[in-house]
Amino acid sequence: MRKNLPLQIDNRADDVRAPAFETRAQSDASGGIDLKTIHDAIGRVEAEARATVAAENRARAEARARSLAEDCARSDAEASAEAHQSAKAAELAIAASHARLQAERHARIASEALTVAANHEIRDLQARTDADNAASVAAAARSSAAQEARRYAVEQAEIDADIESTLGAAAQQMAKEVEQARWHTAERIAAAQAAQHEAQARVRAESRMTELARKQELQEKAARHTAELLVDARARTLELAERREQVDSLALAAALQAAPAEARALEDARARGALEKEHEAMAQARAQSEERALASLQLRLQAELDMQDLALRREHAEGLAAVEAQARLDAEIRIHSATQERIAVERQLQVAATARVEAEHLANAQAQARIAVEARAGDQAGLRLQAEQQATSAALARGAEEQHAEALARARAELEVTALEAAAACNAAEQQTLAAIAQSATAQRESADIAAERARQTVKMAHAGQEHALAEQDALRASQLKTAAHESAVAAAEARTDADIEHIQALFLQAQGENDARLAAEIETDAVRLALTSTVAHAQLASSVAQCALLKAREAAELANLEGQRALDEEQALALVRQQLEAERQQAELAAHARQAATEKLAWTQAAQAQSQAQIDADREHTELMRMQEKAARELRLARDAESTATRHLLAQTAERAALQRKCAQAA
Known part of the structure; x- marks a missing residue:
């Protein structure tokens, strides 16, 4: 265009000169010369020359303006391409925000499920606490029954001691009963050992519960640290949101300045990238906190399994104690029946002795x-x-x-x-x-x-x-x-x-x-001998019975001591059960704190969701602003195109006017 413009101007000048020469020739031919007309023509020619020079300068300026406009159009096209890319990036960010919102929604659902599970665990703990209370009541009832049985055993031992002082013919049965008592004593010792092992198992379970509580406290500390990190990340997010608002305000203020606005848009994209990185860090921290919560839940489940095993062992020990009590009751029933049988035998012996005395008195007649x-x-x-x-x-x-x-x-x-x-x-x-x-x-x-x-x-x-x-x-x-x-x-x-x-x-x-006195005397002598023999045997049997009664009294005392020790063991077991109930109550409180923490986490998740929604709205507004900026740039480009078109029309009109002026000058 720069090369063709002077050629067009020269052609139009030649066209103007040709009529001027023709006019001059006609005037020469007419033979008259008008000086004023000549001066006017010269002035017009000079003015046209000046106008031509000005037009050429204007054409050069317009060409320079067109080149600048083309450069600006190229920069506008690049800016529009970058704006389109930033719009795509904003759309991707919106999609990522939607995905993040979906993930946070799923996380909220999971946290609600965890809350429900925690409530269920609390109900289970309450039910277990009630069961342990019932077990403690049953243990107290068993201890009272054991005390009653011990008192009954002491009374029975006294009765047996009173009866054994008069018995004389049941030493072998008494030995068997002593063996049975020893066997029952061994069973009681075994039961006491089982109770001791159970107490040790309970102590180990309590230590495990303490360790689990410590681990849970450490996890809660880690969760608090994670919450602090999340609060810091939220503060950073707010700062970035404020920065983005400032950038948006600057972008609105500098809508006509494409290059600075695009530079700010690049800075905004970088800030958005940093924000996305921080969001990723927040998501990783949230995932770590959820993993720690899952580990604590696994530890809690393992503790529940340990408590179930302990309850099973306790039930087994109670079953053994019930079997032992039944065996003791059966032994007491057998002892009572044996005592009644011994009393009956003693009565029969007394009847036989009476009959023998009568026979001795009637020996003279027999x-x-x-x-x-x-x-x-x-x-x-x-x-x-x-x-x-x-x-x-x-x-x-x-x-x-x-x-x-x-x-x-x-x-x-x-x-x-x-x-x-x-x-x-x-x-x-x-x-x-x-x-x-x-x-x-x-x-x-x-x-x-x-x-x-x-x-x-x-x-x-x-x-x-x-x-x-x-x-x-x-x-x-x-x-x-x-x-x-x-x-x-x-x-x-x-x-x-x-x-x-x-x-x-x-x-x-x-x-x-028979009336023979000699035979009666012999019979009387034999009867006396037999009476002496039976008296000696009865005395020996009475001494052995007394020794057996003494041994049985000692064994009854030992049995009473064992029963007392067992009562103490049961009291200790009851104390351990109470301690376990206290530990379970503390665990229930910890579960309540965990549920409160889960509620706070849910509230924080909702706040984060609201913040994410606000961020999505801000991104949408920023996208709309970028679209408006692109529209304004497009309108500016159209205005510049219209201005360049008007400039070309003006140059064409100026060239035509200059050509007409040249023609007029040539004609003059």
């Missing part, structure tokens, strides 16, 4: 009948010998049954030792499980294997319990056999009593037929 019934007395003696042999065999059978019962007791003790070893192994497995939870996924698989091993050990313990039940059934059968042997012994004693009655009747018949 001398003649003795010869007649001597054969029958021999037969009765044979029957008595057979009855004594049966009693001896029954005693041997009772001895064998007692040996079998002792073997069963030893087997049961071995089974209880095995159960204790299994419990120790179970505790070791639980400790390994607690150590494995703090490790990685491989440790979790190992904990699963340990849990399977614990299940197998539980199965073994169940088998041991079944074997224990079988052993108790064997003991029950042995006691039934013992009862049968005792019944056979009672039958033998009744047979002997019948034989004595028949013998007395025979002696009575013999007294009616």
